[in-house]
Amino acid sequence: MADPKACGSACQFIAPDYAALETRVHGRSRDPARPDELHFGPFRQMLRARLRTPAPGAQWTGITTRLAERLLEAGAVDAVLTMAPDPDDKWKPVPVLITRPEGMAAARGMRMGYAPLLALLEPAAAAGHRRIAVIGIPCQVYALRAIEARLGFERIFVIGTPCSDNTTTENFHTFLKLLDEHPDSITYLEFRADYQVELRFADGRQRTIPFLALPISQLPSDFFPLTCRSCVDYTNALADITVGYMAGQGEQWLLVRNARGAELLALLGDEIHTEAPGSAGKRASAVRGFLANTQRAAGGLPLRRMPNWVRPIVSWLMPRIGPRGLEFARTRVEMKACETIVHLRREVPRRLRAMVPPHVWALVAPYGLAPGAAELPPLRGNGPPQTALGDRGTPG
Numbered sequence: 001m002a003d004p005k006a007c008g009s010a011c012q013f014i015a016p017d018y019a020a021l022e023t024r025v026h027g028r029s030r031d032p033a034r035p036d037e038l039h040f041g042p043f044r045q046m047l048r049a050r051l052r053t054p055a056p057g058a059q060w061t062g063i064t065t066r067l068a069e070r071l072l073e074a075g076a077v078d079a080v081l082t083m084a085p086d087p088d089d090k091w092k093p094v095p096v097l098i099t100r101p102e103g104m105a106a107a108r109g110m111r112m113g114y115a116p117l118l119a120l121l122e123p124a125a126a127a128g129h130r131r132i133a134v135i136g137i138p139c140q141v142y143a144l145r146a147i148e149a150r151l152g153f154e155r156i157f158v159i160g161t162p163c164s165d166n167t168t169t170e171n172f173h174t175f176l177k178l179l180d181e182h183p184d185s186i187t188y189l190e191f192r193a194d195y196q197v198e199l200r201f202a203d204g205r206q207r208t209i210p211f212l213a214l215p216i217s218q219l220p221s222d223f224f225p226l227t228c229r230s231c232v233d234y235t236n237a238l239a240d241i242t243v244g245y246m247a248g249q250g251e252q253w254l255l256v257r258n259a260r261g262a263e264l265l266a267l268l269g270d271e272i273h274t275e276a277p278g279s280a281g282k283r284a285s286a287v288r289g290f291l292a293n294t295q296r297a298a299g300g301l302p303l304r305r306m307p308n309w310v311r312p313i314v315s316w317l318m319p320r321i322g323p324r325g326l327e328f329a330r331t332r333v334e335m336k337a338c339e340t341i342v343h344l345r346r347e348v349p350r351r352l353r354a355m356v357p358p359h360v361w362a363l364v365a366p367y368g369l370a371p372g373a374a375e376l377p378p379l380r381g382n383g384p385p386q387t388a389l390g391d392r393g394t395p396g
């Protein structure tokens with residue numbers, strides 16, 4: 001962008017201030033007294049949802065791109081900023097500005113990879129677009145929120161998706177090669193909430209692989225960069241509406257975060273089926289096991305691997321007795337929080353103080369992780385009450 005130095009204040013991985021931005025965007029930061037806000041960020045409504053007629057080529061049923069398509073149809077925005085596939089590589093995301101509703105179909109689907117989405121904000125303003133929608137993953141949405149006031153748009157609708165980890169498109173191709181002998185014919189991949197990776201192929205075939213059977217040990221240790229491994233914004237807390245699948249139990253999962261998010265959802269009218277999300281199972285032992293393995297791996301020790309004969313049994317049991325629905329989403333958020341602490345402590349301990357917000361310490365406290373004196377976040381205006389965290393010592 002014109003001012004590259006803006007990165008210093010906009011980047012989520014330098015000195016984030018979630019509480020202040022949540023307050024600006026949603027009118028308040030996450031409230032520990034409201035169930036699930038410490039985990040998922042501020043929200044008004046949480047739903048399990050699906051489009052009654054799934055959109056072809058969508059990652060799930062296509063709620064994300066349909067919301068943006070409806071905005072264009074209704075004339076509520078002039079352009080939508082999102083990712084489309086590179087014409088030479090269907091897995092490579094390329095930022096695009098879409099101005100006609102029928103253009104949204106080309107953006108459907110998930111492609112692992114980084115691309116400079118926000119670099120198109122200035123060209124969008126220069127093209128005369130006054131009201132826009134942006135679809136983004138958390139690191140894109142955080143930066144957008146940090147700079148939106150100076151961009152001069154009349155209105156920005158922000159549709160976010162959760163994101164657990166991302167990697168380069170080249171790395172993603174390596175992963176596909178390890179998964180199947182015909183990687184070029186894979187058209188779809190998703191890490192589902194029932195502990196399976198789903199693959200779809202150009203000839204219509206489908207295949208699922210249990211998480212425990214994935215060739216993770218064959219991936220290089222930097223397959224996911226430290227930024228993803230230390231991201232505390234899995235659920236895209238600054239979007240107006242978050243559209244994911246984690247708590248959806250086979251369907252999608254919506255977090256309507258503010259009035260603009262409610263306005264967006266209303267655009268879908270009867271096209272969308274919604275219900276209350278379910279929840280089952282218990283997360284504590286899964287998170288504890290994950291933390292122990294992450295600590296061993298970060299310390300250079302071999303992972304405690306499950307014997308091969310046990311894997312199919314556990315893979316069968318997990319979707320039946322493991323955490324499901326909201327409990328699965330809480331499990332994943334707590335795992336990411338533990339991972340953040342372990343990896344930062346190991347790789348850049350001086351960054352913990354600026355990068356780990358108070359609510360994350362509250363999430364990891366049940367697992368015996370507590371901030372040391374040098375890791376305490378600086379005291380800021382709108383954080384959750386200190387009681388959630390105990391004594392945080394001297395302000396910085």
Ligand SMILES: Cc1cc2nc3c(=O)[nH]c(=O)nc-3n(C[C@H](O)[C@H](O)[C@H](O)COP(=O)(O)OP(=O)(O)OC[C@H]3O[C@@H](n4cnc5c(N)ncnc54)[C@H](O)[C@@H]3O)c2cc1C
Nearest residue numbers: 058059060061062063064065083109111163164244245246
């Ligand atoms: C790297 C990555 C990791 C994700 N991890 C999770 C997760 O752990 N849990 C979860 O619930 N959801 C995750 N998601 C979101 C999920 O894959 C679906 O996109 C979401 O559930 C919406 O489904 P849909 O059918 O409504 O989307 P669609 O209507 O198919 O629209 C998908 C939208 O995502 C955009 N998009 C695709 N690739 C990228 C990219 N690389 N960067 C930015 N935007 C992109 C597309 O341009 C499109 O606008 C992840 C998404 C990405 C990109």
